[in-house]
Amino acid sequence: MHTPLANEINRESTPLNTRPITPYTLKAPVEADGFSWPSFGARQRAEETPEQEQQRIGRIADAVRTILTEVGEDVTREGILDTPERYAKAMLYFTKGYQTNIRADVLNNAVFEEDHEEMVIVRDIEIYSLCEHHLVPFYGKVHIGYIPNKKVIGLSKLARLAEMYARRLQVQERLSKQIAMALQAILKPMGVAVVIEATHMCMVSRGVEKTGSSTVTSSMLGCFRAHRTREEFLTLLNRR
Numbered sequence: 001m002h003t004p005l006a007n008e009i010n011r012e013s014t015p016l017n018t019r020p021i022t023p024y025t026l027k028a029p030v031e032a033d034g035f036s037w038p039s040f041g042a043r044q045r046a047e048e049t050p051e052q053e054q055q056r057i058g059r060i061a062d063a064v065r066t067i068l069t070e071v072g073e074d075v076t077r078e079g080i081l082d083t084p085e086r087y088a089k090a091m092l093y094f095t096k097g098y099q100t101n102i103r104a105d106v107l108n109n110a111v112f113e114e115d116h117e118e119m120v121i122v123r124d125i126e127i128y129s130l131c132e133h134h135l136v137p138f139y140g141k142v143h144i145g146y147i148p149n150k151k152v153i154g155l156s157k158l159a160r161l162a163e164m165y166a167r168r169l170q171v172q173e174r175l176s177k178q179i180a181m182a183l184q185a186i187l188k189p190m191g192v193a194v195v196i197e198a199t200h201m202c203m204v205s206r207g208v209e210k211t212g213s214s215t216v217t218s219s220m221l222g223c224f225r226a227h228r229t230r231e232e233f234l235t236l237l238n239r240r
């Protein structure tokens with residue numbers, strides 16, 4: 001079987017180009033069955049039997065054996081004998097966020113009516129994610145702020161929401177936006193602000209950028225788009 005090389009792929013017809021340019025603004029953050037922007041095979045993964053999961057692990061492990069052989073390793077060497085299976089399980093863990101049910105697993109009835117209309121901020125939520133361009137980690141901190149409109153969410157749920165979207169193949173910009181848009185849809189607050197500071201292994205370990213460089217992205221919705229509210233949020237974030 002001939003596998004097309006990268007320069008032979010017709011990029012005009014790849015999925016991202018046939019979908020709307022901003023699928024995140026056109027698709028509801030929470031679907032009827034509780035999934036949030038699931039990947040192509042997320043439902044299949046969520047519904048598979050333990051036997052089917054073992055088969056999936058086996059298929060990923062086979063692919064990893066190919067990679068190890070191609071980089072010149074001996075796959076029968078003791079130290080890496082179990083690496084393909086280990087990697088397969090790790091990869092499924094790193095991407096488990098696609099099939100997390102946002103209602104049952106993340107929110108779990110932790111949305112409350114509350115007459116509070118001041119800014120709520122949770123900062124320094126640690127995240128570990130995978131860059132979808134290189135399949136290597138990026139990690140850092142998420143800061144989330146919102147101004148309630150009669151509804152608040154359990155504070156620990158904000159961290160779970162960030163974790164859910166981080167455990168996918170990501171780009172940092174999209175991760176910021178997905179967290180903000182989901183929170184906007186769940187709480188219908190006055191506004192939401194998400195700031196992420198992260199270090200990308202694909203940058204710092206390949207010498208593209210100096211070690212220690214970090215990338216900052218933000219997504220501001222509703223009243224946080226107004227200058228004064230955004231400034232207040234950023235000032236509170238920087239007060240340590």
Ligand SMILES: [Zn+2]
Nearest residue numbers: 131133134202
């Ligand atoms: Zn990368």
